[in-house]
Amino acid sequence: MMLPLYCVDYLKVAADGAYITATTVFGAMRGLETFSQLIYHRPDGGLAINEVTGLYDQPRFQYRGILIDTSRHFVNLHTILTHLDAMVYSKYNILHWHIVDDPSFPYESYTFPDLAAKGAFDHEHIYTQEDVKTVINYAYERGIRVIPEFDTPGHTQSWGAGQPDLLTPCYANGQPNGEYGPVNPILNSTWTFLTSLYQEIDNVFPDNYIHLGGDEVSFTCWESNPDIQAWMKKMGYTDYAKLEEYYENNLIDLVNKLNKSYVVWQEIFDNGLKIKMDTVIDVWKTGWEKEMDAVTKAGYKVILSTCWYLNRISYGEDWKSVSNTCSCAA
Template identity: 60%
Template structure:
């Protein structure tokens, strides 16, 4: 049997990397319920094959994944390995998928069982199989003799949270299609399963609407910075084939300045001294034309984005323009409303009911809850504020019986000199004083990167591998919290991302990868 040994690289720089042939140091996120044996099997790119089986064995998603991973497992090893005593060759990995159902939803099973000594990977769904294939691919290393090898390894792996998301912002700065696709690849390599696409905002409206084409013609930066319907379909399909849902966000009634450029009378005219100022505030909820537009628009969105959820925003709604507008003041008196929070309640209630009638569920930012607006029982509240006080917010939301999603501690757009990923790694969405029933309502979390200072020139290196810290926290058990082990594994994951074409920046100071980034 091959004895366990350690290969130290860049030790003076704190970048110690264990020999991947005998440890889990190549794995990210760390699988739950894993054991590593002492046997080692060789793989030959000319003879090794994946063998699909089960009811889902003929899935197009699985077929494409097997072709993709046949290439990935025979890429150069991200870190050097020692020569190993080979127990036997591995000629195949049988991939058994129990179900032929390819539905992607919040409760889609992502678990899998992997046993390399038995040449077996099994999963209930094709998306669980994708996660198992990623783990298998990470176990493959190249020894000093140039052989591809994989250790005896068993895992009965299931993610800690159903929702492991990442939010991109394509309004403040546009992201090119290739950047989005590369990001989806990196998400799959880290076992994220939701792309939250904050596609439009005040600054620009790059979504090309079928029913309202003037919104992107007049609201986008220009016609080189838009997403066509074909672009969107391509992103959704590319994501699905990597086990990633696409949850789009159209944030209203605030954050809608770009909307008003293409839809007359949608936004509220602001007044000063009884005269229009020429500026506009949130969507005007008092006009019938507003609701005709919203129904048509969201009906289109429900068709274009097939996920069962839409993110409806609802954050940072300023009442100042509503308060200044004489027509809204008259309407408020007619409705016997005494404060503008009631107008916000009116808007949100109607919007949520509208979205429900078109067959969608929804996520909203936490202001909806904080402002004591009534929501339907299946609403998911997205927590983004509170700093270190987010546990109180999560407690209150779950105490009210509502599902919640955490982002407060995972804003990747905040950068500083030095190593910052440990603070993301140590944020636990269940670290609040709630009952078991309350904790069960925490469906997961999201990394967010707002794009005031991010576009395709710096998005990927700024995001990766820092986002990996969040990916492991959402996948692996919370007792996997050893920063020393995580530092080694995250460094190795960064090197793997580089080998796979993702320009990931160094996570922990001076170090090196055997294969440096080449565009």
């Protein structure tokens, strides 16, 4: 489900009425939003709007998104729908739903029900597939796409609760230490599981894109595991970034077979992984100016997510430091 780039060809407000000409229905919706924001209250309590001889409205960027993280902080369905309404006011068109992560797996999978049953905070903090459908339909009616993120191979601690043998056992002094690291990429069972899960995700989330994550993958656990070490030696790998590259390219091939396009976090690019040129790189770290320059010069499409981390809240006028240092776009 790909919404076209909206274009309000013409908005006019005159004594004999208001006129909106748009290329698509989504353009007409944005035009009505612009029209509503031109209305103001008169001192006598009435409503008025200034004459507009001709207003042309077109977005500078195709991707105007907001990310919500529902693993670290569960957001109920009503709040998500209210959030979508708020996005309309500023003409955002992408909801990046970072739906699962280390702390919790709140997505209800029909194929693997234990992922939520054992990986969510509790049975009340789960999005059913009907909830997901409600969000997607509600968003679409407002000209907003929903792009899900299922971040792997790191940020998957909650996955391991409901899917045995998915995560890599960590070792210390030659023995398992009871801790687990990223997804174990060397097991056939891993790829059987991921194939089935992403097939379900493809059926549930109709957007052309899926965010595959790939950020903050620690190699420490992989390095400690003797089975990983033996497999690396057999493959001729001496660098654990090559193991990460093996994982990501296999995952991308899997998603390609579903006719999905994909987004990954910037670490995939920064670690020098050889990835396909249709991969979209999501930049989120500081130093974004140099990163954006490097990624675009390499020929990749890019999303800039560095700015406006709304969870970075302190007392005082935070917005001044943010608005003066970066202008977010994609």
